[in-house]
Amino acid sequence: MSTLLDLKNITTTVNAGTKEEKKILKNINLQLADGDFVTLLGTNGAGKSTLLNIINGSLFPSEGHVILDKEDLTAWSEVKRAKYISQVFQDPKMGTAPRMTVAENLLLATKRGEHRGLRMRGLDKHLAEFKKITAKLPNGLSERLDTFVGNLSGGQRQTLSFLMATIKKPKLLLLDEHTAALDPNTSHQLLELTNQVVQKDHLTCVMITHQLKDALRYGNRIVILNNGKIVLDVCGEEKNKLTEKAILQYFTD
Numbered sequence: 001m002s003t004l005l006d007l008k009n010i011t012t013t014v015n016a017g018t019k020e021e022k023k024i025l026k027n028i029n030l031q032l033a034d035g036d037f038v039t040l041l042g043t044n045g046a047g048k049s050t051l052l053n054i055i056n057g058s059l060f061p062s063e064g065h066v067i068l069d070k071e072d073l074t075a076w077s078e079v080k081r082a083k084y085i086s087q088v089f090q091d092p093k094m095g096t097a098p099r100m101t102v103a104e105n106l107l108l109a110t111k112r113g114e115h116r117g118l119r120m121r122g123l124d125k126h127l128a129e130f131k132k133i134t135a136k137l138p139n140g141l142s143e144r145l146d147t148f149v150g151n152l153s154g155g156q157r158q159t160l161s162f163l164m165a166t167i168k169k170p171k172l173l174l175l176d177e178h179t180a181a182l183d184p185n186t187s188h189q190l191l192e193l194t195n196q197v198v199q200k201d202h203l204t205c206v207m208i209t210h211q212l213k214d215a216l217r218y219g220n221r222i223v224i225l226n227n228g229k230i231v232l233d234v235c236g237e238e239k240n241k242l243t244e245k246a247i248l249q250y251f252t253d
């Protein structure tokens with residue numbers, strides 16, 4: 001497998017030069033192979049979201065490089081990276097436009113990276129496809145294509161965010177506790193859909209979770225961060241042998 005993402009010597013310092021100066025990520029080196037599905041774990045404040053922010057470009061590293069598909073993205077803006085990198089956040093309100101309908105949101109997602117003026121054209125010819133993909137979960141989203149997104153339930157809205165993030169196959173999919181705000185049943189359904197889509201489209205994915213069971217169940221690789229450093233990185237058989245008890249040993253302060 002070839003390397004898709006290469007994080008080289010990533011260090012992130014916030015409030016540099018002040019009393020509040022803090023190193024959040026400390027010389028992180030991480031390579032993701034094409035098709036890797038990583039579950040990213042760690043205590044509160046370990047630096048997991050910061051690491052995703054460094055990858056998606058909403059935060060620039062103080063030192064180091066972000067290489068995607070052999071291209072150095074370190075100086076690229078978040079908007080420029082969005083052509084290749086999709087993210088779903090914990091808050092169902094993020095990533096969707098509340099005053100547009102479900103179908104319009106999906107149309108926007110299919111036209112990611114295209115000229116703004118052309119993005120709302122051709123809704124009718126996509127409707128059958130939108131009906132089909134929204135029917136993947138039994139939560140009524142497929143019956144609400146004409147509904148304004150602001151009127152959806154949190155579960156429906158988060159399903160939409162996920163479908164939007166993956167409708168145009170991204171090079172890299174980042175999931176920041178994307179099911180944490182959902183009830184257990186809805187969370188399970190969306191995680192199963194996530195797994196299906198990642199496998200079927202051979203996506204490379206990093207999923208932050210606090211649920212050890214989910215980290216063990218999904219993905220081929222587990223990475224644990226502690227205090228800004230990678231303290232465990234295992235894949236394949238080694239990952240399969242891990243237990244919740246073994247993982248908890250890496251959750252020290």
Ligand SMILES: Nc1ncnc2c1ncn2[C@@H]1O[C@H](COP(=O)(O)OP(=O)(O)OP(=O)(O)O)[C@@H](O)[C@H]1O
Pocket residue numbers: 014015022024042043044045046047048049050051
């Ligand atoms: N812009 C910032 N300025 C100051 N401190 C920050 C900033 N961004 C993050 N931090 C701090 O860096 C640490 C890591 O934050 P981060 O959100 O990456 O952790 P996390 O592992 O995602 O935690 P959680 O599991 O609670 O979501 C925290 O102590 C946080 O308060």
